[in-house]
Amino acid sequence: MPANGWLVRTSLVRFGVPAALMALLTVAPTTVGAGAAHADTNYGGGCVLYSNNPLATVDSIRHHCTDAQQDQIYNGARPGNVPSGLTDGWVARPPFIQAIAPAFWVGKTFYTGPKGGTLTNRITPQSIPGWPANVYVGPGRMDGHPAWLIDYAPSITPQILDEIREVSPGVWLGYSWWRGFFQTPQLLNFVLVEH
Numbered sequence: 001m002p003a004n005g006w007l008v009r010t011s012l013v014r015f016g017v018p019a020a021l022m023a024l025l026t027v028a029p030t031t032v033g034a035g036a037a038h039a040d041t042n043y044g045g046g047c048v049l050y051s052n053n054p055l056a057t058v059d060s061i062r063h064h065c066t067d068a069q070q071d072q073i074y075n076g077a078r079p080g081n082v083p084s085g086l087t088d089g090w091v092a093r094p095p096f097i098q099a100i101a102p103a104f105w106v107g108k109t110f111y112t113g114p115k116g117g118t119l120t121n122r123i124t125p126q127s128i129p130g131w132p133a134n135v136y137v138g139p140g141r142m143d144g145h146p147a148w149l150i151d152y153a154p155s156i157t158p159q160i161l162d163e164i165r166e167v168s169p170g171v172w173l174g175y176s177w178w179r180g181f182f183q184t185p186q187l188l189n190f191v192l193v194e195h
Contacts, residue, residue: 040168043069049168054193057171061191062092070189071142074173079137079146080166083110086122086195092173093189108150108192110135119150131155133162140165141177141184150174160187170194 041049046064050056061070070092089107091098107122109129116136120129133152140147140163150162161184164174172192177184 043072045069047073049073049171051169054168054170057168058090058191058193061167061171061173062090062098065092067093070173073167074165074175075143075145077165077167077173079148079164080172082112082114082116082135082148083108083164083172083192083194084112085110087172087192088195089122089190089192091188091190097188107195116148131157131160140175142175148172162190164192 040051043049043065045066046060047066047069048057048060048064050060061073065073086109087107089105091101091105103124105121105123106125106127108119109122110119111117112119112135116134119133119135121131121133122128123130131152132154133150134154135148135150137146138149139145140149141161142163147163147165150164152158152160152162159179161177161179162174163177164172167173170193174190174192176187176190178187
């Protein structure tokens with residue numbers, strides 16, 4: 001195990017993340033090609049949302065937006081359209097999970113209509129389906145406003161709840177929460193684009 005692997009596991013244990021979830025959170029970094037794009041919304045410091053280049057927006061959110069800017073972007077968005085079909089996904093924060101996640105999680109497959117539906121996660125680079133969830137609109141934990149909720153009640157980790165909003169055309173920013181008995185801590189942020 002690399003030297004930083006011990007630190008990652010220790011941090012996850014300290015925050016009470018179960019062993020099954022820890023196994024999902026150990027991976028190698030991946031890069032998203034940005035390309036040229038027209039900047040539509042500039043939050044400063046290289047944090048830019050592009051209306052015509054989803055991958056440039058993903059790169060910006062992951063590598064140039066601060067935590068506060070990610071929160072500002074999310075809180076300023078509406079639920080938008082629900083994703084449909086295959087999506088590619090990347091962890092946006094925290095950095096230690098962002099670096100290791102691609103070996104365990106590469107996106108989600110949505111089986112949805114205008115009012116929601118279901119999904120499965122795409123596990124490992126081989127896109128093995130796993131962790132089913134129900135998808136519907138409800139109040140987000142981030143700010144209480146409507147968001148697409150991804151409720152893992154039907155899976156082996158029913159304590160997990162994700163929420164996503166379409167922050168730019170074809171780009172969804174999401175927050176993942178652990179629904180504990182006394183509190184609901186945030187696990188990570190992620191970004192999705194339709195495949």
